[in-house]
Structure formats: structure tokens, C-alpha cells
Amino acid sequence: NVKLPVIINTWPFVDANKQAVKTLSNGGTVLDAIEQGCTVCEVEQCDGSVGYGGSPDENGETTLDAMIMDGDTHDVGSVGCLRNVKSAISVARSVMEHTSQTLLVGSLATDFAREMGFTVEDLSTNKSKLIWNEWRDKNCQPNFWNPDTVSPDPREFCGPYHNKSSSFDSHTEKRVKLEKHNHDTIGMIIVDANGRIACGTTTNGLNHKIPGRVGDSPIVGAGCYVEKGVGGAAATGDGDIMMRFLPSYRVVQSMKSGMSPTDAVKEALDHIASYYPSFNGALIGVNVNGDYGGGGHGFSPFPATVYNPTLDNSTVIDY
Numbered sequence: 001n002v003k004l005p006v007i008i009n010t011w012p013f014v015d016a017n018k019q020a021v022k023t024l025s026n027g028g029t030v031l032d033a034i035e036q037g038c039t040v041c042e043v044e045q046c047d048g049s050v051g052y053g054g055s056p057d058e059n060g061e062t063t064l065d066a067m068i069m070d071g072d073t074h075d076v077g078s079v080g081c082l083r084n085v086k087s088a089i090s091v092a093r094s095v096m097e098h099t100s101q102t103l104l105v106g107s108l109a110t111d112f113a114r115e116m117g118f119t120v121e122d123l124s125t126n127k128s129k130l131i132w133n134e135w136r137d138k139n140c141q142p143n144f145w146n147p148d149t150v151s152p153d154p155r156e157f158c159g160p161y162h163n164k165s166s167s168f169d170s171h172t173e174k175r176v177k178l179e180k181h182n183h184d185t186i187g188m189i190i191v192d193a194n195g196r197i198a199c200g201t202t203t204n205g206l207n208h209k210i211p212g213r214v215g216d217s218p219i220v221g222a223g224c225y226v227e228k229g230v231g232g233a234a235a236t237g238d239g240d241i242m243m244r245f246l247p248s249y250r251v252v253q254s255m256k257s258g259m260s261p262t263d264a265v266k267e268a269l270d271h272i273a274s275y276y277p278s279f280n281g282a283l284i285g286v287n288v289n290g291d292y293g294g295g296g297h298g299f300s301p302f303p304a305t306v307y308n309p310t311l312d313n314s315t316v317i318d319y
């Protein structure tokens with residue numbers, strides 16, 4: 001099949017794609033290629049949205065979400081709100097390969113990573129401190145917890161927005177607008193020449209998130225999903241909306257019933273849009289024949305990066 005292997009990832013993260021191609025051609029497995037490809041983005045801090053030093057939460061801390069899934073065995077490892085460890089996708093792989101559990105979170109995921117030999121370090125950078133300071137000084141929201149209270153100093157009310165008050169929606173809206181261009185998780189799917197499939201995601205999530213927030217990226221069927229004999233899908237965008245629909249799972253099930261990847265992606269995005277017409281999100285899908293597709297809602301165009309043997313190189317395609 002001249003269309004295999006196929007390596008596809010969200011956004012124009014070409015270096016990550018190239019690394020995955022290289023890993024596969026050097027004899028690595030689909031899991032090795034996913035891990036090493038996604039690691040490139042963690043190291044390069046792709047778009048500031050992957051890896052350390054991006055998307056500081058309301059306390060100024062960067063935390064990471066990541067997952068990896070093996071189509072052959074249906075094994076998954078993932079981490080949510082991982083603190084103080086840079087290589088989230090590798091920690092996720094360790095969860096998959098060294099435990100019978102699936103998802104570890106927060107400081108306790110850090111403890112696991114430390115036991116597995118990962119370096120524990122501060123994920124802040126000068127840039128993330130600057131982003132946080134600017135937010136605190138300029139964009140800090142008024143006190144939505146108690147909207148009747150107006151403080152002379154807005155900084156007093158920059159704490160977590162624990163309460164979903166009536167004003168919460170406008171808060172969310174503003175946040176979505178602010179962060180619209182700051183949603184660049186890498187999600188990658190690979191089908192190799194033998195039909196082996198794997199997927200992975202890694203991200204630092206959402207700027208100014210409430211501390212403790214976990215997005216869609218480490219959630220099976222949301223961030224990504226693969227099924228043996230069928231294919232895989234991965235998501236990027238507003239995870240707080242998207243995870244409510246398990247869109248990657250939905251794309252794979254649609255492909256299983258014969259839909260093309262592009263149609264399956266469109267169907268899943270349209271379904272979300274029927275509830276949330278203004279959500280921002282995108283999906284990619286690939287089937288075991290090597291057909292691939294993608295699409296975005298609110299991101300237009302939505303670029304993805306693809307390699308297969310009919311393409312000379314890792315190529316950015318606008319959907």
C-alpha cells in the first residue's frame with residue numbers, strides 16, 4: 001500500500017512529523033515514533049502551547065497534559081495536570097508500560113515520574129512569568145465569584161473562579177476570545193506499513209486555567225483514540241467543550257461504519273457545533289488504508305502536517 005505508513009499531526013508542527021518519520025524509518029515502532037515526534041514539540045515548546053514555559057495557570061504555573069495509546073493492545077497511559085516534569089508524553093508512556101493503570105494526575109503524577117527517573121524541575125520561564133504578569137496586571141477578570149463586588153484593585157480578584165455564577169459565561173467567553181490563538185496542542189496519529197496504529201497528544205493546555213484543570217488531551221476518546229483494524233483520530237481546540245463529546249472516539253466509530261476520515265471529522269465537529277455554535281476546535285483522522293483527513297470549526301484554515309510515501313516530505317495541508 002503506497003499510502004502507508006501515514007503520519008499525521010495537528011498544526012504545522014513539521015519538525016515533530018519529521019522526527020516521527022525518522023524514528024519509523026530507523027526501525028522504531030509506532031509508539032516510539034509517537035513519543036519521539038511529540039517530544040520534539042515539548043522541547044521546541046511548539047507555539048508556546050506544548051511543553052514547559054507556556055499557558056501559565058491562574059497561579060502562574062505551567063502544567064502538562066499528555067496521553068499515548070497503542071492500537072494493537074488498546075493500552076493507554078496518560079497524565080493530567082502534571083507538575084514539574086517537562087517530558088509529559090514520556091511519562092504517559094511510562095504509565096502505559098510500567099503500570100496497569102491509565103491516568104495519573106497532579107503532584108502525585110510527579111511522584112510517579114520521579115520514581116521512574118524523570119527530572120523534576122520548575123516549568124516556568126521568563127516568558128511564562130511575563131505572560132502571567134501581564135494577565136494579572138491587565139486582563140485579570142473582575143470578581144465573578146461575587147459579581148456584585150467591585151474592588152478598587154482588580155488584582156484582589158484574580159483568584160480561582162470556583163463558582164459557576166451567572167456571570168461565569170461572560171468570563172468564559174472573554175477567556176475563549178483571549179485564548180483563541182493559543183490552542184495548539186500536538187495530537188499525532190500513525191498507521192505503519194503493517195497496519196499498526198498509535199496516537200498521542202501533549203499540551204500545556206489553556207492560558208490562565210484554574211489550577212487543577214485537566215483538558216481533553218489526556219482523555220481517551222477525546223484527545224485521541226485508535227482502534228485496531230479501523231484507524232485513529234486526534235483533537236485540538238477548546239478542550240473544555242470538546243471533551244464532553246469524545247470526538248476522537250466518534251470519528252473512529254464513524255470511519256468504522258465506512259465514512260471517510262474527512263466526512264467523519266465534519267460529522268463530529270457539526271455535532272459539537274449543534275450545541276456550541278461558536279466553539280473552536282479541529283480534528284484529524286486516518287484509517288488503516290492510509291486515507292486521512294481533517295477539519296476545523298472556528299479555525300480556518302486549520303493546518304495539519306502529513307507524511308506518506310507519496311509525499312516527498314512532511315507536508316502542511318490546510319483544512
Ligand code: SD4
Nearest residue numbers: 183184185205215237239
Ligand atoms: C486543551 N485541547 O487543553 C487543549 C488545548 C489545545 O490546541 O488543543 N490546543 O483544551
